[in-house]
Structure formats: structure tokens, C-alpha cells
Amino acid sequence: MEAYILSLVVFGALNVMLALGLNMISGFCGQISLGHAAFYGTGAYAAALLSISGLPFAASLALGALVAGALGLVVGFATLRVREDFLAITTMGVGFLFLGFVRKQEWLGGEFGVAQIPSPLSPLGFAVLAVGGALAMVALSLHLRRSWMGEVFRAVAADEDAASTLGVDTARYKLWAFVLGTACAGFAGGIYAHVTGLIVPDAFDFIQSVTILAMVVVGGIGSTWGVLAGAVLLTLMPELFRFVNDYKLLIYGALLLAVMRWSPSGLAGLAALVRRALRSSPA
Amino acid sequence: MSLLEARDLSVTFGGVHAVRGVDIAVERGELLGLIGPNGAGKTTLVRLLTGAVRADAGTIRFDGHDITRAPAYARARQGLAMTHQLVRPFRDMTLAENVSLAAAHAVTARPLAALLRTGRGAARRRAGELLERLEITEFAGRGAATLPLGVQKRLEMGRAIAIEPRLLLLDEPLAGLNQTEAARLADLIATLNREGLTVVLVEHNLAEVLRIATRLLVMVEGAVLASGAGSEVMRRGDVRAAYLGESRAGTGEGRGARG
Amino acid sequence: MFHLELLVVGLIWGAMYAMMALGLTLVYGLLRILHVAHAGVFALGAYAGVLTANATGSLWLAVPAAIGVAAAVGPLIYRFIYAPMLSRPPYVALIASIGLFIAMEDGFRLLFGPYGLPFDYNPWFVTTYSLGGISLNVVQIAMAVSTLVLAGAFGVFIAATRVGVAWRATVSDPQMAQSFGIDPVRVRYLNFAIGSAMAGAAGLLVGLLNNLVEPGMGAVVSYKGLAIIVLGGLGNVPGAVVASLILGVVESFGTVYLAAVLDRDAIAFAVLIAVLLIRPRGLFAPAR
Ligand SMILES: Nc1ncnc2c1ncn2[C@@H]1O[C@H](COP(=O)(O)OP(=O)(O)OP(=O)(O)O)[C@@H](O)[C@H]1O
Ligand SMILES: [Mg+2]
Numbered sequence: 001m002e003a004y005i006l007s008l009v010v011f012g013a014l015n016v017m018l019a020l021g022l023n024m025i026s027g028f029c030g031q032i033s034l035g036h037a038a039f040y041g042t043g044a045y046a047a048a049l050l051s052i053s054g055l056p057f058a059a060s061l062a063l064g065a066l067v068a069g070a071l072g073l074v075v076g077f078a079t080l081r082v083r084e085d086f087l088a089i090t091t092m093g094v095g096f097l098f099l100g101f102v103r104k105q106e107w108l109g110g111e112f113g114v115a116q117i118p119s120p121l122s123p124l125g126f127a128v129l130a131v132g133g134a135l136a137m138v139a140l141s142l143h144l145r146r147s148w149m150g151e152v153f154r155a156v157a158a159d160e161d162a163a164s165t166l167g168v169d170t171a172r173y174k175l176w177a178f179v180l181g182t183a184c185a186g187f188a189g190g191i192y193a194h195v196t197g198l199i200v201p202d203a204f205d206f207i208q209s210v211t212i213l214a215m216v217v218v219g220g221i222g223s224t225w226g227v228l229a230g231a232v233l234l235t236l237m238p239e240l241f242r243f244v245n246d247y248k249l250l251i252y253g254a255l256l257l258a259v260m261r262w263s264p265s266g267l268a269g270l271a272a273l274v275r276r277a278l279r280s281s282p283a
Numbered sequence: 284m285s286l287l288e289a290r291d292l293s294v295t296f297g298g299v300h301a302v303r304g305v306d307i308a309v310e311r312g313e314l315l316g317l318i319g320p321n322g323a324g325k326t327t328l329v330r331l332l333t334g335a336v337r338a339d340a341g342t343i344r345f346d347g348h349d350i351t352r353a354p355a356y357a358r359a360r361q362g363l364a365m366t367h368q369l370v371r372p373f374r375d376m377t378l379a380e381n382v383s384l385a386a387a388h389a390v391t392a393r394p395l396a397a398l399l400r401t402g403r404g405a406a407r408r409r410a411g412e413l414l415e416r417l418e419i420t421e422f423a424g425r426g427a428a429t430l431p432l433g434v435q436k437r438l439e440m441g442r443a444i445a446i447e448p449r450l451l452l453l454d455e456p457l458a459g460l461n462q463t464e465a466a467r468l469a470d471l472i473a474t475l476n477r478e479g480l481t482v483v484l485v486e487h488n489l490a491e492v493l494r495i496a497t498r499l500l501v502m503v504e505g506a507v508l509a510s511g512a513g514s515e516v517m518r519r520g521d522v523r524a525a526y527l528g529e530s531r532a533g534t535g536e537g538r539g540a541r542g
Numbered sequence: 543m544f545h546l547e548l549l550v551v552g553l554i555w556g557a558m559y560a561m562m563a564l565g566l567t568l569v570y571g572l573l574r575i576l577h578v579a580h581a582g583v584f585a586l587g588a589y590a591g592v593l594t595a596n597a598t599g600s601l602w603l604a605v606p607a608a609i610g611v612a613a614a615v616g617p618l619i620y621r622f623i624y625a626p627m628l629s630r631p632p633y634v635a636l637i638a639s640i641g642l643f644i645a646m647e648d649g650f651r652l653l654f655g656p657y658g659l660p661f662d663y664n665p666w667f668v669t670t671y672s673l674g675g676i677s678l679n680v681v682q683i684a685m686a687v688s689t690l691v692l693a694g695a696f697g698v699f700i701a702a703t704r705v706g707v708a709w710r711a712t713v714s715d716p717q718m719a720q721s722f723g724i725d726p727v728r729v730r731y732l733n734f735a736i737g738s739a740m741a742g743a744a745g746l747l748v749g750l751l752n753n754l755v756e757p758g759m760g761a762v763v764s765y766k767g768l769a770i771i772v773l774g775g776l777g778n779v780p781g782a783v784v785a786s787l788i789l790g791v792v793e794s795f796g797t798v799y800l801a802a803v804l805d806r807d808a809i810a811f812a813v814l815i816a817v818l819l820i821r822p823r824g825l826f827a828p829a830r
Contacts, residue, residue: 078819084632085570086772088633092768093810096808207644213637253643253644257641260638
């Protein structure tokens with residue numbers, strides 16, 4: 001039972017990191033990405049292989065985040081010239097390309113992935129690490145929003161060309177968003193690899209990307225607290241309602257659809273509505 | 284040496300030859316009125332100069348530097364600012380936030396500094412002063428998308444001035460304003476110019492242009508037709524034929540013009 | 543010979559992609575929506591077909607069933623999902639569409655089982671003809687033929703009929719079209735009906751070709767369909783057809799020559815990304 005709860009805590013925290021990272025790219029900076037799982041996978045594979053080769057756990061985690069961020073930089077660079085719908089499809093393509101590549105690489109274990117990844121921490125240790133990491137990312141995310149970089153991100157999301165006429169090098173800012181967001185995913189990937197001890201390519205497929213996106217939009221794209229709530233909610237949902245498990249994808253899909261249809265700003269939007277209603281009708 | 288000098292600028296969109304072989308020089312300290320009928324290529328010329336559109340041919344020099352290949356943000360940093368004819372505020376930011384962002388240009392030019400800094404004070408103060416001068420302080424906290432067109436036009440101007448340019452290109456800043464507002468804003472433009480800012484003013488409100496411009500340039504069908512002192516230029520037959528022939532010159536009515 | 547065979551098989555797959563991509567690009571051209579759920583319609587057509595065929599014992603009846611069900615559902619998707627979202631930022635409809643597709647896929651799995659439904663009786667699958675030394679079964683021939691016929695009919699429809707002209711006018715300038723008395727909403731319904739009908743037909747043919755209709759059959763096709771319409775220049779109908787055929791052929795050769803580095807389904811995206819690096823708006827879009 002305790003092990004179950006600890007693993008739930010770890011996965012919840014990993015999802016928070018993934019969702020907050022994607023939110024920096026898509027929510028703050030307005031660059032829709034449909035391939036976030038590729039960076040999660042990159043971090044996982046990099047950290048796993050480094051650990052297996054004998055590097056200390058902490059170094060593997062850090063390098064995993066770094067490698068994912070570096071790939072984020074490359075992908076960001078490659079996608080600088082494509083916008084909006086083209087960007088969405090291109091990032092989706094990056095996800096498929098990652099998967100199609102990894103599956104065929106013998107040195108990455110092909111279809112069977114990488115096994116026997118060392119497990120340097122106790123379940124409690126992993127839970128503490130993951131929650132600590134998630135909290136650090138909440139702090140980063142809140143700071144980012146308040147910083148001038150966050151303000152520039154908002155401008156880039158609203159109107160890239162207008163921002164550049166004000167002297168903003170929009171390309172560099174977009175790259176920053178990609179690097180920050182994908183490094184967060186890479187860090188989460190490193191923890192994931194060491195928690196499970198086994199990684200396979202299919203854990204980082206398009207559905208995983210969509211699941212991360214679902215957390216972001218259900219929570220409220222652009223809102224740190226909303227995204228945090230979205231990630232926790234979607235992690236717990238299948239666990240709270242056991243019967244949901246068999247219908248997990250049906251519910252994910254329907255939820256995405258329903259949120260976009262009736263409340264495109266997600267939980268954060270609902271919370272804002274409620275707050276406004278409370279303020280305008282003093283008890 | 285002129286502040287800005289462009290030679291033989293040309294650009295086509297699909298089949299439309301929007302700007303064809305334009306030579307233009309903007310002298311330090313002048314307030315150059317740029318007029319011409321709808322579709323003459325005025326907006327396109329402004330966008331070519333600021334880098335929003337890339338020229339198919341020609342060269343642009345600003346303060347002695349060749350900026351023909353420089354991206355828009357680099358030109359802005361060198362001191363070229365513009366306003367958009369079709370307003371483009373950052374829609375989910377307030378008026379004050381829009382102008383503050385521009386006022387923080389020294390910070391936003393360095394992403395790492397932008398990531399580390401959160402203090403809004405200096406930029407807010409600078410933006411506040413500009414809103415005061417533009418007489419839109421009362422709208423400071425309102426979302427930019429919800430503002431009346433006249434205020435959004437002045438938001439465009441506030442943002443452009445906030446980056447402390449040496450040359451300000453204004454694309455129909457008076458359109459959408461009523462007569463009193465237009466006259467007051469024109470006065471402000473003239474004052475900014477007297478304070479040392481070089482201005483290119485694209486405008487259909489001829490009365491105001493003639494009142495404040497120090498020189499006039501007329502474009503027709505993508506080319507420069509005439510240039511010189513306002514009264515002289517307006518006396519020329521070819522200008523009257525090309526321009527007055529088809530338009531509502533001098534009425535300064537607010538048109539929802541094209542970009 | 544071997545290369546010729548690869549080419550022919552590639553073109554046939556390309557033809558199937560074209561049937562999918564046409565619907566996608568029609569929707570994009572008209573509404574600027576990336577209609578991922580088109581793949582759900584594709585699978586729905588296949589299910590309608592296999593259920594009809596197995597219930598009646600007639601493959602011929604499966605054809606109108608697949609096309610009819612798909613053509614009915616497409617406009618409903620527009621009416622109840624996309625229409626209320628048209629004024630929102632583009633990602634809203636995209637994410638809703640992904641959600642709908644995932645839900646449909648899982649719905650098929652829950653209703654008809656995870657392993658899919660085979661055709662009880664599929665003579666088209668086993669009857670083969672040899673053309674110039676290359677042996678093709680009836681389904682493959684039908685794929686090529688129906689794409690030719692449908693693409694041709696669509697071309698004629700667009701070029702020569704009143705409705706087709708209305709459609710083109712609506713794509714290029716909705717307001718202008720409206721001022722000439724064209725009802726843009728009816729054009730949209732028609733658009734979804736035609737595109738979905740083609741997807742239903744394609745779904746049935748793929749089901750027949752694999753002799754199996756399974757819940758996940760739409761996924762890969764749908765994502766590749768998106769890659770294709772981007773390659774073709776979003777909203778560009780002939781561009782989408784050409785890009786489909788190119789992709790079919792590249793994949794067919796790729797499964798032989800790239801097998802060591804990339805799996806088949808990633809090839810489309812490798813091509814896509816390579817092309818977008820050079821032409822950010824696709825192969826056949828004007829440069830500006
Ligand atoms: N992005 C574009 N794509 C295609 N054609 C364009 C584009 N921008 C401008 N044009 C065309 O170029 C020509 C010049 O347009 P421009 O907007 O520069 O004129 P203008 O002098 O600013 O007119 P107005 O007084 O109406 O603002 C017009 O024929 C216009 O239709
Ligand atoms: Mg103009």
C-alpha cells in the first residue's frame with residue numbers, strides 16, 4: 001500500500017514536471033508542441049545509458065536534462081521558420097521521428113528498450129526527489145511568468161511580428177522557451193528511467209505527448225497553478241475511479257474534447273469565473 | 284549624410300508590383316509627410332524600411348550602416364520604430380503592459396537578463412509618462428483588445444516611442460480619431476519632432492499633414508511622384524491629377540484601410 | 543522488376559493516402575482546422591463496411607454502407623464540434639479533434655474488441671491479377687481505380703458544376719461568395735460530407751486489403767495525412783494528391799532501403815521535416 005502511494009506520488013510529480021515544461025513552450029510562449037514525449041524519452045534514454053555506464057545518479061539526471069534541452073534547441077532551431085499549424089504538425093513529426101528512430105537502434109535496445117537501469121534510491125527517496133523537482137519547476141514557472149522573459153513570451157504568443165518591431169529577437173526567445181521546457185521534460189525522463197528500471201520506446205509515443213498536452217489544457221493553458229492541478233487531476237483520475245482504467249483513453253479523449261468545447265481556458269478559466277462571481281456578489 | 288537612405292527599393296506580392304524602384308532619403312530632424320492614394324505602396328514602403336517585408340531589390344542605409352539584410356528587431360534596436368496601420372496590440376495585455384514591454388527594450392534585448400529580472404518599476408514609470416503625453420492614462424489598466432480604435436492607435440504610438448527611436452515611421456496614426464483628437468495628436472507629433480525626433484508620417488488627413496510636415500513626398504502606384512515643400516507639391520498638376528482626382532483629400536475621415 | 547513492383551505498390555498506397563488527404567485538405571482550406579478526427583471517420587467507414595459485409599454476406603453492400611455512414615458523420619462533427627469553435631485560436635479545434643479521435647478509437651475498441659474484426663468472406667482479397675508481371679489483388683486495383691475516379695470526379699465537380707464553383711469561391715473569399723448569394727455554411731456541410739465519404743471508402747479498402755478492421759487502423763494514416771497536407775501546402779488540393787503519391791513511393795522504397803535506420807511510419811515525418819526546413823510552407827505553396 002505504501003509502495004503504491006509512493007509510486008503514485010512519483011508519477012504525479014513527473015507529470016507535473018512534464019506539463020509545466022510543455023506549458024512554458026505552448027502556454028507562455030504560444031508555440032504549440034505535439035511532440036513533448038520525445039524529450040521525455042530523450043532524457044530517459046540518456047540518463048539510463050549514462051547510469052549504466054557507471055556515472056553517478058545525480059550526474060546522469062543532470063546530463064539527461066541537458067541532452068533533452070540540447071535536442072530541444074535543435075528542434076526549436078529547425079522549427080523557427082514554421083508557425084502555428086505547421087509548427088503543430090512538425091512537432092508531432094518530431095515525436096514520430098524519435099520513436100521511429102529509437103525503435104530501430106540496436107544500441108538503444110530497439111523495440112525492447114533499455115533494462116537493468118540501476119535504482120540508487122529507495123521508493124521514499126524517489127518520491128522526495130520527484131516532489132522536490134516538481135516544486136522547483138513550479139517555482140521556476142512562477143518566476144518565469146513574473147520575469148521580463150515571461151512578459152516577452154506573452155508578446156511573442158500574441159503577435160510575433162509586432163514584438164520584433166519593438167527590438168525583440170523573437171527567435172532567441174522561442175529557443176529559450178524550447179530549451180527550458182524540454183530540459184524539464186528531460187529531467188523528468190531521467191527520474192522515470194531510474195524509478196522503473198526499464199524503458200521502452202512506446203512509453204514516449206504520441207499518446208504520451210497528447211496526455212501531457214491534456215494536462216496542460218485541462219488545467220488551463222498558460223496558468224502555472226491550473227496546469228499543476230490538471231497534472232495532478234489526470235494522474236489521480238484513473239486511480240480514484242478504478243473502473244475508469246479500462247476506459248482511460250475514452251475519457252481522456254472526451255475530456256479534451258469537452259474542455260475545448262465548453263471551457264477552453266480549463267480549470268484556471270473556471271476558477272477565474274468563480275472568483276469573479278464571488279467578488280461581484282458579496283455574501 | 285541623410286539619416287535614412289534607400290535606393291531602388293522594389294517588392295512584388297504575387298503579381299502586384301507594390302513598390303517599384305523607390306529612392307527615398309530622410310534628413311535628420313525633418314517631419315516628412317508621405318502621402319498618396321490608396322494602394323500607392325506607402326504601407327509597403329514603411330514595412331520595407333523597418334524590415335517587416337524583405338525587399339526583392341534595392342539597398343537601405345540607416346545612419347551610414349547598410350541595414351538591407353538586417354532583421355526587423357535589429358533595425359528597431361538601431362533606432363527605427365514604426366506603428367502599424369492596422370493596429371496590432373498584444374491583445375491579452377493591458378495598455379500599460381504593452382507600452383512597458385517596449386520601454387523595457389534594454390532588458391528584453393538580452394534574454395538572460397530578461398529571465399533574471401522581474402522589476403517593472405522603471406519601465407512602468409516610463410510607460411506612464413508616455414500614456415500621459417498621449418492622453419490615454421485613463422485606459423492604462425484596460426485590456427488592449429477592448430480599447431476603442433483611437434486609443435489603440437495611440438497605444439501603437441506609445442509603444443514605438445518607448446523604444447527611444449531616432450526615426451519614427453507612423454502609418455496613419457490619425458485615422459479613426461475625431462477632428463479634435465486628430466489635431467491634438469498631430470500637435471504632439473510636431474512637438475516630438477521639434478524635440479529632435481525625425482518622423483515619417485503616412486497620413487490621408489491632408490489638412491493635418493500640410494499643417495505639421497516640413498516636407499512632403501507623394502507616392503503613386505509604387506513610385507515616388509513628387510517631393511518638396513507642402514504648398515509647392517500640392518500645386519503640381521500631376522499630383523492633383525493622381526491624388527486629388529480620386530480621393531477625399533483633406534477630409535481626414537477615419538477609414539478602415541487595408542494593410 | 544523489383545523496383546517496378548515497389549513503385550506500383552507505392553503508388554497504390556499513395557492513392558489511398560490521397561483519398562484520406564483530400565478530405566483533410568478540403569477541411570483545412572475552408573476552415574483552417576487540422577481535422578485529426580478524419581481518421582476516426584476513416585475507421586468508422588471500415589467498421590460500417592465490415593459489419594454490413596459480415597451481416598449480409600455481400601461486399602458490394604459494404605461499399606455504400608461505409609461511404610454513407612462516413613458521409614453522414616462528417617457533417618455532424620462539423621455541426622457539433624467545430625462550428626462552435628471557429629472563432630477560437632486554432633489550437634482549440636486541433637486539440638478537440640485529437641480528443642475526439644482518441645475517444646472514437648477507444649470507443650471502437652470497447653465496442654468491437656481490441657483485436658478487430660476480419661471479413662468473413664473477402665473474395666477481393668484473394669483474387670489476384672498479374673499485370674506486366676506484378677501481381678495485384680482486386681482491392682489494390684480498386685484502390686488505384688477509385689482514387690483516380692474520385693479525384694477525377696472531384697476535379698470535374700470543382701471546375702464545372704455550380705456547387706463546385708460556389709465551393710471554390712467560398713474557399714478563396716467567403717465574404718465575396720456570400721455577397722453572390724452562396725451560403726457558406728451549406729458549402730461547409732457539403733465539404734465535410736464529400737471529404738468524409740472519401741475517408742470512409744479509403745477505410746473500407748484498407749480494411750479489405752488487410753482483411754481486418756481494427757480500432758487503431760486510423761491512427762498512423764491520420765498523422766501521415768497531416769504530414770501530407772502540410773507537404774502539399776496546406777489547403778492545396780492538387781498539392782495534397784501529388785504529395786500523397788510521392789510519400790507512397792518514398793515509403794515503399796524506404797521500407798527496403800531505410801529499414802535499418804527508421805521504421806516505415808517515421809519516413810513520412812522525416813520527409814516532412816526535411817522539406818519544411820527548405821520550404822516552410824510546404825512543397826507547393828507559393829513562397830510568400
Ligand atoms: N501582403 C500583401 N500581399 C499581397 N498584396 C499586397 C500585400 N501588401 C500590400 N499589397 C498590395 O500592394 C499594393 C500597395 O499596398 P499598400 O498597403 O502599401 O498601399 P498604401 O499606400 O498603404 O494604401 P492605403 O492608403 O490604402 O493604406 C496594393 O495593391 C496592395 O493590395
Ligand atoms: Mg497603407
